[in-house]
Amino acid sequence: MTIRSVAAGPVLPPVTTAVLPPVPTAVPAAYLDSPDSIAEHTTADGLRVAAVRRPSVPVVELRLAVPLGGVDDDHAATAEVLAAVLLGSTARGTRADLEAALGLLGGSLKASVTPERLTVQGAVTAEGLAPALELLGATLADPRRPPDEVLTHRTLLGHRLRAYRAQPGVVAREAMLEHCFPGHPLAREVPTPEAVAAVEDARVEALHARALLPSGSRLLLVGDLDPMSAVAVAEHALRTWRGQGEAARMPRLPAPVPGVAVVSRPGSRQVQVCLLAPVPDAEDPKHPAVRLAHLVLAASFGSRLTERLRERDGLTYRVRSRITDHPERSLLAVDFDTRPGQLGVALAALREELDGFATDNPPSDEEITAARGYAVGSVTVLSATQNGTANLLNALPPETVLGNRLPEQLRRIARTGDEEVRAAARDLAAADFAGIVLTAPSGTEQAAREVEAAGFRPPGR
Template sequence: MTRTVQHRSAEEIGRTAAGPRLLPPLGETRSVPLPDVVSSTLPSGLRVLAVHRPGVPMAEVRLRVPFAAPGDKADPVHTARAELLSSTLLTGTRRRDRIAIDDELAAVGADLAVAVDPERLQVGGSGLADGLPAVLEVLADVVTGATYPDAEVARERERLVERITVARSQPRTIAREALQRKRFGDHPLALEMPAGPDVAAVQAEEVRALHAQALVPGGSLLLIVGDIDPDQAVAQVEQALSGWTADHPVRELAPPPPLQPGDVELVHRPGAVQSQLRLSAQAVPRDDERYGALQLANLVLGGFFSSRLVENLREDKGYTYHANSGVQFVPGGAVLGVETDTATDVTAPALLETRYELGRLTVVPPTADEVDAARRYAIGSLLISLDSQGGLASTLCALDAVGLDIEWLRERPARLEAVTYDQVAEAALEFFAPSRFTGVVVGDAEVIGTRLRALGGVS
């Protein structure tokens, strides 16, 4: 006998004879147990943090070296040399060439990558936990004996110039650079990417000199998270990196001046079919008592998909595919950022609606439902980010850079739960008033300029 299966639609499943089926109440947020951290400072000044985090037989490694330019102004030559150094650090030492480095890391299932920005140079990667001594040996060889072979530097220099040329043609890169200049003026933070000609002029001996001067242990951090014995890992680091010494500490990046409100700057990009809107204002760092309320207010504005900006600019108006806001941390503080990309013909309306949402958040505080949704998202996303070894390693490394430790992280969910609706309203009023913002709009000024200037506050 053939049996007929009656399929119900989603709407039918979600309703009962008495009306819509009610969702069950949310349960209590489950905490993620955070391990203890073993800390040690070597005679060289290198700080070592080791964390036992089992689950998979791997270990995450993060070496963070403050790597600021000399002085308190942006230095194009330093930026070019630092970028080329990060691209060639793993290309050879006195004992190993590029292939030998790759082979030894691959033999223990490991990899290392290097990145640099105006604030720091970081070497990071992961590998099998029982292969940690081999990874540390390669890392020690690199930081003490990288040779930057002329041929490798020449090859990477050419590739880097090509990548910069391509990146500088992208609208989002143009907008980012314009915003950083607007935010930070001639402070080193404003120069995140070197110019192609500056990179092309860098010679291998200049990279070697920068390594000797700036890649030093005093003030640097080595963090290891994984299926390890922390005390044993610290001992392994001390044995492997005992030869990494210097007679001077790292160079720390000085805090930038406070961000000043002002007109939005219109940056002309001829023939652009899209415009990039970037607004910014001064915020507060993680250790400020107002930060929790600021974070929740920002989430309501544009920090996740159910935010007011997304509801307005994307769902209601159809001006953009994405709109978001967030906090960027800088030495000594933080800045707010609001951004969206939109079609040229609706650039002015999009800026108008963005300002409207900033003003509405200020004078029409987030509702209890909005705050509760933002709170659940903030706590949930935090716990998810800490659930992996890599996520925990990256978070601890970022926190350590501003003087915070795992105890701050351990207490974070409870602090978010304790933020009141009134505190969120106060943060919205204090930080999100449109008059506090400045920024840039990148687009075809001949098409969008007249309407933007009619809004006022655009120069």
């Protein structure tokens, strides 16, 4: 994309960018510096088990990640129902029996699902780890669930989905995914209530038996444990969980369809803007520089877009930005809402900030130092706790060798130079953004003109 400035009315005073104070960057010794504080093992059934010693309190955090990619139209709905009933009644007892047994062990578990994976997460006392894993193994090994339980949770899920899908932000994200990734499972991340209502217990049982497989999955344990002993306990406790084949990964995410489309939504009072751009993936040497440039641009409370769109110009209440990592592709996502009459000004301000990134206002030394401290400090603070360490490591793909992954992330950020960050900023500014502008039917033509006037390419050009 050709970078060009956009005229946006009278000349305004320069923006004073707030620089975040640095975050302490001391790295906790436990796990990060101790080679015997983590053990990793792949069982005979292909399950990767990783145990990390974090002895702050006598608790163990548990994260089970099962790749659950599927391309069928009904996959998302069936997977949602499966997650809802997974930790429920089996031949060994009812849902209430399972919850009571976990409660006596000082623990709890819950299941959730995305287009990429099904996750079981929770915590249990260190002494209760072995029996809790036995209970989990029993639920994973038995795909049968009572039809009345499937019906109950299918109905409850349908009610929740109706309320969730009525939110403007959810509608906008769905429209963005459908535009950017047509036909890909990610575009169906939230099933419709009608699709969920059509899910029968036989389909849930079939998906469980076919897709919830140990091979390709990962069990992560973080807490007050001996890593080698915990791995052995987990392998024994989950011995009954078996299956043929390997858990299916979500298909590789293609590059988003370029262009910013205007989408009509009757009844819309606000205009929702959702934009995506591909960035170097997590394994690319440029990735740390992109994350630091992203912090300066949009990802923190004191970022340039927040300062400009919210604090200075009052165009939105919140600007959200994040970098998400998917199979072989990372994406920068920026979204905000604004009033219909201010869309053109908001898009022009966004383009002006992007252009400044590439030309006369690149990230300053102070901004980069603050972003580096924030990035390192965030990982450091999270990895100092059992729950935080478990969440950081669980976010990595199940096939990842964890080892010294967190300290290596910190080292990569620390050694990323200022000029590398500025080069990444220029790349972000030049990105060919895809996405949507969601507005009322009466505003679509005007919105399309404002999108193009702000320098964002319409679809098909």
